[in-house]
Amino acid sequence: MTRSSRSTITPRPDRSARRILTPAVSDVADHLRVRGVRKAFGSTSVLAGVDLAVAQGRSTAIVGPSGSGKTTLLRLIAGFESPDSGTIALGGETVAGGGTWVPAHKRSVGYVAQDGALFPHLTVGQNVAFGLPERGRAAAARVAELLEMVSMDPQYAKRRPHQLSGGQQQRVALARALARRPGLMLLDEPFSALDAGLRVATRRAVAKTLTDAGVTTILVTHDQAEALSFADQVAVMRDGRLAQIGSPFVVYTRPTDRATAEFLGDAVILEAWMEGSLALCSLGGIPVRRPPAQGKVHLMLRPEQIRIAGDGPIRGTVVDTDYFGPETTVRLKLEPIAVDPLHPADPHQPVGGEVITIRHWNAMLARPGTQLCLKVVGEAVAFPWE
Amino acid sequence: MLCVLIALFSLVPLVFVAIMTANAGVDTIVALVFRPRVGELLVNTVALVAITVPLCVLCGVGGAWLVERTRLRGHKIWAVLLAAPLAIPAFVNSYAWVSAVPSLGGVAGGVLISTLSYFPLVYIPVAAVLGRMDPALEQTGQSLGLGPWRVFFRVTFPQLRLAIAGGALLVSLHLLSEYGAFAMIQFDTFTTAIYDQFRSTFNGAAANMLAGVLVVLCLVLLLLEERSRGTARYAKVGSGAQSGPVRLRLGWYQGPAQLGLAALTVLAIGVPMWHVVRWLIFGGVAVWERDPLLTALLQTLGYGLAGALATTLLAFPLAYQVVRHPGRTSRLLEGANYISSSMPGIVVALALVTITVHGLPAIYQTSIVLVAAYALLFMPRALVNLRAGLAQAPKELDEAAQALGKPPLLAFVKVTLRLTAPAAAGGAALVFLGIVNELTATLLLSPNGTNTLATEFWSLSSEIDYAGAAPYALLMILLSAPMTYLLFAQSKKAAGQ
Numbered sequence: 001m002t003r004s005s006r007s008t009i010t011p012r013p014d015r016s017a018r019r020i021l022t023p024a025v026s027d028v029a030d031h032l033r034v035r036g037v038r039k040a041f042g043s044t045s046v047l048a049g050v051d052l053a054v055a056q057g058r059s060t061a062i063v064g065p066s067g068s069g070k071t072t073l074l075r076l077i078a079g080f081e082s083p084d085s086g087t088i089a090l091g092g093e094t095v096a097g098g099g100t101w102v103p104a105h106k107r108s109v110g111y112v113a114q115d116g117a118l119f120p121h122l123t124v125g126q127n128v129a130f131g132l133p134e135r136g137r138a139a140a141a142r143v144a145e146l147l148e149m150v151s152m153d154p155q156y157a158k159r160r161p162h163q164l165s166g167g168q169q170q171r172v173a174l175a176r177a178l179a180r181r182p183g184l185m186l187l188d189e190p191f192s193a194l195d196a197g198l199r200v201a202t203r204r205a206v207a208k209t210l211t212d213a214g215v216t217t218i219l220v221t222h223d224q225a226e227a228l229s230f231a232d233q234v235a236v237m238r239d240g241r242l243a244q245i246g247s248p249f250v251v252y253t254r255p256t257d258r259a260t261a262e263f264l265g266d267a268v269i270l271e272a273w274m275e276g277s278l279a280l281c282s283l284g285g286i287p288v289r290r291p292p293a294q295g296k297v298h299l300m301l302r303p304e305q306i307r308i309a310g311d312g313p314i315r316g317t318v319v320d321t322d323y324f325g326p327e328t329t330v331r332l333k334l335e336p337i338a339v340d341p342l343h344p345a346d347p348h349q350p351v352g353g354e355v356i357t358i359r360h361w362n363a364m365l366a367r368p369g370t371q372l373c374l375k376v377v378g379e380a381v382a383f384p385w386e
Numbered sequence: 387m388l389c390v391l392i393a394l395f396s397l398v399p400l401v402f403v404a405i406m407t408a409n410a411g412v413d414t415i416v417a418l419v420f421r422p423r424v425g426e427l428l429v430n431t432v433a434l435v436a437i438t439v440p441l442c443v444l445c446g447v448g449g450a451w452l453v454e455r456t457r458l459r460g461h462k463i464w465a466v467l468l469a470a471p472l473a474i475p476a477f478v479n480s481y482a483w484v485s486a487v488p489s490l491g492g493v494a495g496g497v498l499i500s501t502l503s504y505f506p507l508v509y510i511p512v513a514a515v516l517g518r519m520d521p522a523l524e525q526t527g528q529s530l531g532l533g534p535w536r537v538f539f540r541v542t543f544p545q546l547r548l549a550i551a552g553g554a555l556l557v558s559l560h561l562l563s564e565y566g567a568f569a570m571i572q573f574d575t576f577t578t579a580i581y582d583q584f585r586s587t588f589n590g591a592a593a594n595m596l597a598g599v600l601v602v603l604c605l606v607l608l609l610l611e612e613r614s615r616g617t618a619r620y621a622k623v624g625s626g627a628q629s630g631p632v633r634l635r636l637g638w639y640q641g642p643a644q645l646g647l648a649a650l651t652v653l654a655i656g657v658p659m660w661h662v663v664r665w666l667i668f669g670g671v672a673v674w675e676r677d678p679l680l681t682a683l684l685q686t687l688g689y690g691l692a693g694a695l696a697t698t699l700l701a702f703p704l705a706y707q708v709v710r711h712p713g714r715t716s717r718l719l720e721g722a723n724y725i726s727s728s729m730p731g732i733v734v735a736l737a738l739v740t741i742t743v744h745g746l747p748a749i750y751q752t753s754i755v756l757v758a759a760y761a762l763l764f765m766p767r768a769l770v771n772l773r774a775g776l777a778q779a780p781k782e783l784d785e786a787a788q789a790l791g792k793p794p795l796l797a798f799v800k801v802t803l804r805l806t807a808p809a810a811a812g813g814a815a816l817v818f819l820g821i822v823n824e825l826t827a828t829l830l831l832s833p834n835g836t837n838t839l840a841t842e843f844w845s846l847s848s849e850i851d852y853a854g855a856a857p858y859a860l861l862m863i864l865l866s867a868p869m870t871y872l873l874f875a876q877s878k879k880a881a882g883q
Contacts, residue, residue: 117780120805121805
C-alpha cells in the first residue's frame with residue numbers, strides 16, 4: 001500500500017462531517033444517471049454493466065486500479081464514445097443509449113484531462129476564453145473572473161501554457177472547463193501528473209472551487225486517498241463493474257469484499273469464528289455489524305483500529321518496523337494462545353501466532369523484540385470464507 | 387476509404403512495372419534482361435552503390451562526430467557547412483566538375499560526384515542522433531573500463547545504426563534514380579539507359595524491362611535496410627533529465643580535423659560554386675537577358691507550389707489515419723506509400739506516360755500528370771512532417787474543444803489543423819525543394835513548351851552552352867538554400883535541441 005494512503009486516517013473537520021453524514025442515496029434529484037452501460041473495444045470488454053447515480057451538486061470519485069474501465073466510463077459520460085448498450089441521462093434527459101445520441105459539444109459537461117490538454121498555440125487567456133460566447137472586453141472580464149476563481153492572478157492570462165507549472169496548468173484547464181458554466185464536471189486523473197505536495201494543494205483548491213460553484217463533479221482516480229478525501233460519494237471500480245458505492249467513511253470502514261478492503265487501504269485480515277455478532281480471533285472477541293455468515297470467516301480490521309495500550313489484553317512481539325517520520329509501521333507476531341491441557345482443543349478457538357501490521361506514532365516504543373500490549377477499537381468487518 | 391485510394395494511387399508505378407513484366411512473356415523478358423548490355427549496367431550500378439555508400443557513411447559519420455562530439459573549433463559553422471551541399475543539385479555539381487575536369491567519367495567520376503552531393507543525407511540524421519544521445523551511456527562505457535575508441539565502436543556506433551541505415555538507404559535510392567549527374571559525365575546506369583531507350587524507341591518493351599530490373603534493385607535495398615535495422619530498442623530506457631553532450635578534447639588532432647573538413651567542403655561546395663560563378667562572369671550580363679529565364683523561373687515556382695499543395699493534401703489523410711488510428715491497416719498503407727515512393731523518377735514517369743497514352747489520352751502531357759508525378763515522388767517528405775505535426779496535436783485537445791462546446795468539425799479546424807499547420811508548411815517546403823531540383827520526370831512528362839529551371843539548365847548544358855546554363859544553376863541553388871537550412875534546423879528540433 002502506498003504511503004499516501006495514510007493521509008486518510010487524519011480527520012478533516014471541515015468537510016468530513018458533512019460527507020460522513022450524507023447518505024449515499026439521497027432524495028435530491030439525480031443529475032447523472034448511468035444504467036446498465038456496457039462497452040467493449042474489439043473483443044475486450046471494458047465496461048460490463050455499470051449503474052451509477054450522482055446527485056445534483058455532489059461529488060463522486062470513481063476509484064479503481066488501472067485498466068478497470070474508469071476512464072472509459074468518464075469518456076462515455078462526456079460523449080467522446082458511445083455505449084454498446086445501456087443508457088446515460090443528464091438532468092433527466094437521455095443523452096446516450098435507447099436510440100438517442102447527444103454529441104459532446106451539446107452536453108453542457110466540463111472535462112479536465114489528465115495533463116490539462118491546454119491548447120499550446122493559445123495563451124492562457126485565449127484558452128480560458130475558448131468556449132465563451134462573449135468576445136472582446138466582456139470575454140476578458142470573464143477570463144479574469146475565472147482565473148480568480150481558481151486562485152490565479154489574472155496577469156497570467158498573457159502567458160503561454162508551457163510557461164506554467166503543472167499545478168497552474170491544471171487550474172487553467174479547470175477555469176477553461178468552468179467558463180461555460182457546465183452542470184457536470186468530469187475530472188480524469190487531473191492530479192496524478194503533479195508531485196505529492198502540489199497534488200494535495202491543487203486537489204483542495206479544485207474541490208473548493210467546484211463546491212462553491214455548486215457543480216456536480218465526477219473525479220476518476222487510481223489513488224484511493226485522493227478519492228476518499230475528495231468526494232461525497234466513492235464508487236469502487238473493478239473489472240468493468242462498480243464493486244461498491246457509498247460515502248468515503250462507509251466504503252473505507254465497511255467494504256463489501258476483501259478486494260475492495262485491500263484496495264482502499266491497509267487491512268489486517270485474520271481468520272475468525274463468527275458466533276452471533278461476535279467474531280473470535282487471535283485479537284479476542286470483536287463485534288461485527290451485520291455479519292454475512294456464521295462460523296469460519298475472514299475478519300478485516302484497519303491497522304489504526306489496533307492500538308498499543310498498557311492495559312491491553314492482547315500481547316505481541318515486534319518483528320520489525322518501518323520508520324516514516326510522523327508514524328511507524330510495526331509488524332507484530334501475536335502470541336500463540338496456550339491450550340488448556342485439561343480441556344480438549346476447541347476447533348473454534350483461534351491459535352494465535354499471526355503476524356499483523358499496525359501503525360504507531362512513537363518509534364521508540366516499538367523496537368524489534370519488545371513485547372507490547374494491544375487493544376482493538378471499534379467494529380470489524382467479516383467476509384465469508386471461500 | 388480515402389486513404390486506401392491514396393495508397394492505391396501511390397502504388398501505380400509498381401503495379402505498372404509488374405503488369406508490363408507479366409504481359410511481356412518469358413521469352414521477351416529473357417531476351418531483354420539477360421544480355422551483355424544489362425550486365426554492364428548492373429556492374430556499373432552495383433559498383434557505384436557499393437563504393438559510394440561506404441564513402442558517404444564515412445564522411446557523414448566522421449563529420450557528424452567531429453561537429454557534435456569534439457571540441458572542434460567553429461563547430462557551429464561546420465555543422466551548417468556540412469549540410470550545405472544538399473542545396474546544390476547533383477547535376478549542377480556534375481556540370482561544375484565537368485567544367486573543372488573535362489575528362490571526368492566512369493565509375494570514379496560517378497563516385498566522386500555522388501559522394502560529394504549525397505554525404506549530407508547521412509550526416510544530417512547521424513548528427514541529430516549524436517546530439518541527442520544521452521552522454522550517461524558513454525560515461526557508463528568509460529566507467530566500465532573502455533577507452534575513447536572502444537567507447538565509440540561499442541557504445542556510440544551501435545546507437546547510430548538506425549540513422550546510418552536510413553541515411554545509406556536514401557543515398558542508394560538517389561544513386562539508382564539520378565539521371566542528370568551521370569548523363570553529364572557519360573557514365574551509364576540503369577536510369578540513364580532507360581532514359582536513352584525511351585528517347586529512341588518511346589514506350590518500348592526494352593525500357594520497361596530495364597525499369598523492372600531497377601525496381602527489383604530498389605526493393606532489394608529496402609529489404610537490406612529493413613534487415614539492418616534489427617529489432618533492438620535504441621530509445622533511452624527509463625526517464626529523467628539528461629545532461630548535454632560531452633565534447634572530446636581534440637588536442638593534436640585539431641589541425642588534421644580542420645584540414646579534412648575544409649577539403650571536403652572545398653570539393654563539395656567550393657568547386658561547384660566557383661565554376662558557377664566563373665561561368666556567370668564569363669557569360670556577363672547577356673546570359674541574364676534571355677527570355678526563357680524568367681519563364682522558367684515562374685513555371686518552376688508555379689509547379690513547385692502546385693505540387694507542394696497537392697502532395698500535402700494527399701498526404702494529410704494518410705498521416706491522420708496513421709497517427710490517430712494506428713494498427714495493421716495503417717502500417718500497410720504507410721508501407722505501400724514508402725515502397726512506391728522509393729521508385730526512381732524515371733519509373734514513375736514511364737508508368738504515367740504509358741497509362742495516360744493508353745488510358746487517359748485527354749490528360750497526356752498536361753500539367754496534371756506532372757503534378758501527379760511530383761506527388762508520387764515526394765509524398766513521404768510531406769508524410770513524415772505531417773505525422774510529427776499530428777503527434778503534437780493529440781486527440782485529447784480535439785476532445786477538450788468539443789467539451790467546450792465546439793462541434794467536431796470546428797474543433798478539428800481550430801485545434802488539429804491549426805496545430806499541424808507549421809509541420810504541413812515544413813513538409814510542403816521540402817516537397818517544393820524536391821520539385822525545383824527534379825529533372826528526370828519533368829523531362830519526360832512536362833507539357834510542350836513548359837520549361838522549369840532544371841530542364842532549361844539541362845538543355846543548355848547539353849548543348850555545351852555552359853555560360854548560358856549558369857544563371858539557372860545559381861537560381862536553383864538560391865531557391866534550395868533556405869529549404870536546406872530548414873531541413874537541417876528541423877532535424878535538430880526533432881532531436882530536441
